[in-house]
Amino acid sequence: MAHDSLYAAPPAVEAEPGAGRLATLRGLLGSWDAVIVGALVVAVLVAGLTVENFATGRNAQFLLLDLVPLALIALPMTLIVITGEIDLSVASMVGLCSTLMGQLWLSSGLSLELICVLVVLLGAVLGAVNGLFVTGFGLPSLAVTIGTLALYRGLSFVVLGDQAVADFPADWTAAVVRNIPGTSIPVVVVPLLLLALVFGVVLHATPAGRALYAMGNNDQAATFTGVSVARTKFWLFVVSGAVCGLVGIFWTLRYASARGDNATGLELTVVTAVLLGGVSIFGGRGALLGVLAGVLLLGVLRNALQLADVDANALTIVTGTLLIASVVLPNAVADIRARLHRRRQRRPVAS
Amino acid sequence: MSAYRRGLRVGATSLTLAALLLSAAACGGTTRDNSGNDAGGGTQASGGANPDAAIKEGLKIAFLPKQLNNPYFTVSDNGGKDAVTEIKGEFKEVGPSEASASSQVSYINTLSQQGMDVIVTSANDPNAICGALNQAKAAGAKIVTFDSDTKPECRQIFVNQVTAEGIAENQVKLISQQIGGEGEIAILSATANATNQNAWIALMKDELKKPEYSKIKLVTVAYGNDDDQKSFQETQGLLQSYPNLKGIISPTTVGVAAAGRYLSGSQYKGKVKLTGLGTPNQMRQYVKDGTVDAFALWSPADLGYLAAYAGAALASGQITGAEGDKFKAGKLGEFTVGKDGVVVLGPPTVFDKNNIDQFQF
Numbered sequence: 201m202a203h204d205s206l207y208a209a210p211p212a213v214e215a216e217p218g219a220g221r222l223a224t225l226r227g228l229l230g231s232w233d234a235v236i237v238g239a240l241v242v243a244v245l246v247a248g249l250t251v252e253n254f255a256t257g258r259n260a261q262f263l264l265l266d267l268v269p270l271a272l273i274a275l276p277m278t279l280i281v282i283t284g285e286i287d288l289s290v291a292s293m294v295g296l297c298s299t300l301m302g303q304l305w306l307s308s309g310l311s312l313e314l315i316c317v318l319v320v321l322l323g324a325v326l327g328a329v330n331g332l333f334v335t336g337f338g339l340p341s342l343a344v345t346i347g348t349l350a351l352y353r354g355l356s357f358v359v360l361g362d363q364a365v366a367d368f369p370a371d372w373t374a375a376v377v378r379n380i381p382g383t384s385i386p387v388v389v390v391p392l393l394l395l396a397l398v399f400g401v402v403l404h405a406t407p408a409g410r411a412l413y414a415m416g417n418n419d420q421a422a423t424f425t426g427v428s429v430a431r432t433k434f435w436l437f438v439v440s441g442a443v444c445g446l447v448g449i450f451w452t453l454r455y456a457s458a459r460g461d462n463a464t465g466l467e468l469t470v471v472t473a474v475l476l477g478g479v480s481i482f483g484g485r486g487a488l489l490g491v492l493a494g495v496l497l498l499g500v501l502r503n504a505l506q507l508a509d510v511d512a513n514a515l516t517i518v519t520g521t522l523l524i525a526s527v528v529l530p531n532a533v534a535d536i537r538a539r540l541h542r543r544r545q546r547r548p549v550a551s
Numbered sequence: 552m553s554a555y556r557r558g559l560r561v562g563a564t565s566l567t568l569a570a571l572l573l574s575a576a577a578c579g580g581t582t583r584d585n586s587g588n589d590a591g592g593g594t595q596a597s598g599g600a601n602p603d604a605a606i607k608e609g610l611k612i613a614f615l616p617k618q619l620n621n622p623y624f625t626v627s628d629n630g631g632k633d634a635v636t637e638i639k640g641e642f643k644e645v646g647p648s649e650a651s652a653s654s655q656v657s658y659i660n661t662l663s664q665q666g667m668d669v670i671v672t673s674a675n676d677p678n679a680i681c682g683a684l685n686q687a688k689a690a691g692a693k694i695v696t697f698d699s700d701t702k703p704e705c706r707q708i709f710v711n712q713v714t715a716e717g718i719a720e721n722q723v724k725l726i727s728q729q730i731g732g733e734g735e736i737a738i739l740s741a742t743a744n745a746t747n748q749n750a751w752i753a754l755m756k757d758e759l760k761k762p763e764y765s766k767i768k769l770v771t772v773a774y775g776n777d778d779d780q781k782s783f784q785e786t787q788g789l790l791q792s793y794p795n796l797k798g799i800i801s802p803t804t805v806g807v808a809a810a811g812r813y814l815s816g817s818q819y820k821g822k823v824k825l826t827g828l829g830t831p832n833q834m835r836q837y838v839k840d841g842t843v844d845a846f847a848l849w850s851p852a853d854l855g856y857l858a859a860y861a862g863a864a865l866a867s868g869q870i871t872g873a874e875g876d877k878f879k880a881g882k883l884g885e886f887t888v889g890k891d892g893v894v895v896l897g898p899p900t901v902f903d904k905n906n907i908d909q910f911q912f
Contacts, residue, residue: 253665258690259664262660455653455676455679455680457652459679461651464651506657506661512619512647
């Protein structure tokens with residue numbers, strides 16, 4: 201049950217009598233992303249009305265700046281999880297890219313523009329290593345990326361030790377936190393939305409995107425339909441690495457500090473957001489809009505609870521509970537749906 | 552049909568998201584400039600310090616340590632709380648559960664959003680929290696750092712626990728008292744290239760040149776690498792190589808605890824004196840069993856207490872953080888702001904068997 205795609209509506213449903221009513225039920229229970237968007241709206245409204253200082257422009261800026269790295273990494277992560285794989289090394293790749301950027305700036309004498317390009321390429325190489333182990337040697341991505349999680353974090357401390365590089369030009373560090381003129385939305389949201397658009401179109405409107413769902417549901421079946429599973433997955437890991445390179449640059453400039461422990465622990469927040477957004481951890485199901493809503497929901501909750509002086513440990517508890525709920529609820533809903541479905545099928549026989 | 556429904560759903564979802572973003576933007580347009588103007592108000596405008604200004608009541612003072620649930624910071628924040636209670640302010644302690652700079656930034660943003668008058672923080676990174684602190688400053692908050700500083704331009708006051716001279720003076724005096732003013736001593740340090748350790752050792756050597764210490768001879772400096780095992784073995788080695796050794800100074804918490812453990816289980820217990828910089832919790836048993844007479848460390852509670860008073864003095868316009876500004880810090884007395892806005896807590900606190908049970912950290 202967990203494997204059925206939200207959008208790949210099985211033809212059997214349409215052939216059934218009374219498909220209309222069933223479809224309404226499916227619509228109500230089935231679209232997790234609608235649930236998440238609804239929850240987001242409720243969270244924003246409640247926080248805006250009850251939490252002092254929440255509904256201000258400055259807070260929107262703080263909130264969005266905190267969410268940009270999360271949202272960026274969630275894009276490729278969504279695609280990877282839909283194919284049934286996972287990339288847990290993302291935060292370590294961000295850290296390593298950040299220290300590489302610092303070391304290059306410190307000692308190479310290259311221009312910062314060139315360094316940024318190099319860092320994205322290096323990120324892609326780090327991702328390619330993951331991809332090679334997963335697809336080339338056929339190892340489980342969970343094990344591989346837990347390995348590279350430790351490996352890349354270790355390397356990032358090799359690159360800079362416990363030092364930090366902090367002398368980046370002030371106009372660069374100011375540029376990444378600047379708002380779009382006349383609003384309180386940071387400019388970095390624009391490239392984020394463009395990238396999200398690209399990922400969304402690829403995932404939901406191209407054959408390649410449909411192939412990702414097919415892989416997540418059944419690797420072998422996907423292979424038989426002519427999809428190159430290994431190659432696609434390899435490139436997904438490369439893209440994930442490149443995006444981590446981008447995030448590494450953003451992180452370094454935003455905090456004006458390249459250091460080995462940058463972004464530690466971010467991978468778990470990203471996975472939480474992706475699962476909360478309705479992507480099945482078993483693969484084959486999920487949508488990008490839900491994930492973006494999941495990222496925002498997570499951010500709004502954390503921000504509002506922090507403003508309401510809720511303890512840091514309680515925040516962690518909330519995040520954990522959300523993660524569990526996001527895995528359990530869709531499954532429970534699918535279960536209820538299946539029972540309703542069986543009952544409908546049985547009724548005509550009984551009468 | 553399903554494609555049609557799917558289109559509807561995607562459409563509806565994107566509309567909602569777009570609406571949310573737009574409303575956020577609209578919020579921003581109207582309230583952007585007036586957020587945070589309830590903080591500070593008049594105090595911001597004051598150009599110079601007014602030493603006679605009274606400490607204001609009801610100041611909102613927030614402590615943001617490197618991380619929560621760290622015993623050292625719990626003690627220092629409680630010291631801050633005592634001070635805030637004395638001046639009838641509102642105290643608050645917030646912080647991340649892990650010691651990272653980026654999560655501190657998010658807390659600083661929250662505090663500036665809440666219109667705090669004073670933010671007292673210990674920086675996980677001297678640069679990473681600067682941007683957020685400057686924004687908070689622009690919103691009217693006064694910034695005090697303690698224990699770990701940021702770049703000087705990001706805060707008004709840094710409350711330094713102790714100066715290198717203070718440590719050197721204190722450590723040499725302690726060992727001299729314990730060995731009766733004459734004999735061979737050794738130093739057990741951390742790593743050979745630890746900047747602060749080397750600065751302290753150099754100053755201790757200068758201190759030993761003073762006439763009152765002329766009968767004390769420093770025979771060697773050993774390095775325990777701030778590793779418990781290595782420090783333990785180095786202590787053992789010192790005692791074997793220098794049979795006439797009278798005392799050991801270990802100005803590092805790891806080293807002094809390891810040396811204490813070795814001495815307390817050896818024939819040298821009570822005969823070879825040990826002092827250094829250690830925490831009361833680590834050293835309590837060695838003080839009680841007679842291995843160690845006295846050791847030192849700054850009092851984290853006093854550190855927090857002083858930081859809170861410095862913040863209150865800033866927010867009340869008593870001081871601006873300029874060199875030479877003076878303010879009173881309750882039971883600790885008067886302090887003067889030094890170069891770069893640094894206020895020094897003072898000489899380290901000495902712990903011995905009479906007072907050690909009053910300290911839990």
